[in-house]
Amino acid sequence: MISLKNKIADRAPMALTGLAVLILLNAAIYMGCAGGINLFAKSDDVKLGQQMQAEIAKNPSQYPVYNDPALRSYFQNIENTIVSSKNVTNKDFNYQVTIINDPNTINAFSIPGGPMYVYTGLIKFVDNEATMAGVLAHETTHADHRHGTRQMTQAYGMQTIAAIALGNNPGALAQIAASLAGNLTSLRFSRDDEREADLGSFNDLNVLPGRPYYPGAIKYFMTKILATGKEHPSSLDKLFLTHPPSAERLALINQYTKAAGLPEPSEPQLKTAQYQSYRATVR
Numbered sequence: 001m002i003s004l005k006n007k008i009a010d011r012a013p014m015a016l017t018g019l020a021v022l023i024l025l026n027a028a029i030y031m032g033c034a035g036g037i038n039l040f041a042k043s044d045d046v047k048l049g050q051q052m053q054a055e056i057a058k059n060p061s062q063y064p065v066y067n068d069p070a071l072r073s074y075f076q077n078i079e080n081t082i083v084s085s086k087n088v089t090n091k092d093f094n095y096q097v098t099i100i101n102d103p104n105t106i107n108a109f110s111i112p113g114g115p116m117y118v119y120t121g122l123i124k125f126v127d128n129e130a131t132m133a134g135v136l137a138h139e140t141t142h143a144d145h146r147h148g149t150r151q152m153t154q155a156y157g158m159q160t161i162a163a164i165a166l167g168n169n170p171g172a173l174a175q176i177a178a179s180l181a182g183n184l185t186s187l188r189f190s191r192d193d194e195r196e197a198d199l200g201s202f203n204d205l206n207v208l209p210g211r212p213y214y215p216g217a218i219k220y221f222m223t224k225i226l227a228t229g230k231e232h233p234s235s236l237d238k239l240f241l242t243h244p245p246s247a248e249r250l251a252l253i254n255q256y257t258k259a260a261g262l263p264e265p266s267e268p269q270l271k272t273a274q275y276q277s278y279r280a281t282v283r
Contacts, residue, residue, distance in 0.1 A: 040149035042090070048149065048173050049094065049113025055181035056098075056117070066101035066120055066282075074278050075099065075136075078129065079116060081212065082137045085204040090114070090144050097136075099123070103282075106225070110139040111180070112148040120282050125228075126221060129271035134201050134218030141200025147193045152176065198249055202256045214265035216257035222250040 040048075056063045066072075075097045082088070083095050093114030105119040116139055126132045142148065156176070189197070198218065206215035226247065267273070 037153060038146055038150040039153045040146075042146070044173060045112040045143075045146055045149050046093065047113070048177055049111050049115050051174050051177035052111045052181050053115050055178050059181065063117070064101040066099040068099070068281065071278055071281060072097060072099055075118060075132075078133050079136050079140070081208065082133060082140050082204055085137075085208055087200070087204045087207055088140060088144050090146075093143060095140060095143070106228075108135055108139055110143040110148075112143065112146065114140075114143045116140070116143075123279055123282050125224070126275070126279075127224075127272065128217070128220070129275035130213040130217035130265065130269055131220045132275065133205060133213040134216075135221055137201035137204045138197045138218060140204065141197040142189065142193065145193075145196060145200065147189055147197070151189065151193070194249060195252060198253055199256065202253065202260075206260060211269065213271075214262070214269040215260070216253055216262060217265065217270065219250060219253045219257070222253065226250065 057065075079095050079097050083091060095114040095116060097116045097118060100117055100119045102119045103121045103124060105121040106125045108116065108118045108122050110116045116136065118136075122135070123132075126135065201218050202215050205211070205213045205217075
C-alpha cells in the first residue's frame, strides 16, 4: 500500500499510462484502510493551501482580517512553539496564523499545507494561553497529518484525482480551493480525524522541552464549549459543523492526561495573565 501511494504521490512513473493510474487508484480506494488513504501528493497540500489562502484573502466580507501586528505576532509565536515539537513531521508546511475579525464565531481552522485561521470570538472565549495552544496544536495536527486531502480523496471522484496525479488538469486544485474557501463546512473532519487531532495536540505539547504549556489544557476549552452549547448554541454553529465536540472526546483527553501522570498545571504552564492582557486588546 505504501509503495502504491508513493507511485501516485510522485506523479506516476512515465511508463504508467493514464489507464494504469486509474486502475491503481481504483485498487487503492478498494483496499483503503480504516483511517483512510491519501492519494494527493504533499506538494498538492502546499499548492492547495496557497490557493485557498488567496481565495480567502479575496473575500474580506466572509473573512475580515483583524489587523493587529502585535496580536498576530503573539499567536504566531505560540504556533511556532507548537511546530517546533518533534512530533510535528511536516515542518516545511506554512503554519502562518491569520486572525479573522468575527467576535460572534468561536472557532479556528487550518487548511492543507499548514495555514491557520483564528476567529476573534475564539480569542475572547479562551481563558489562558495553554488552552489556546491546545486548540492550535489540534489544528496543527489536522494540517500535519494531512486530514484535509485525506478527506478529499474520498470526496472527489477518481477522474479528478487521476487528473491531478498525472498533471492533466492543472486547474483542478484551483477549482477545489475556490469551492472549499467558499464553504468551509465541506472541510469537516471525521470522528477519527478529530480524535487523532486531540491526541496529536496532547502529544505535541507534552514533548516540548520543559513543557511550556500544560499538555491537557484543551480539556478546558472542551468543557467550556460543551457547557456553552447548551446555553448559546447559535454561537457554536461553525464549530459544531467543522469540529463537533463531544463528551467522549473530553473523556479521552482526560485519559491522556491521567496516563501521562501529569500533576495539575501551574500558572507558568497556563500563562493566564499574559494571555488575558492580549485578549483585552481585542475589540
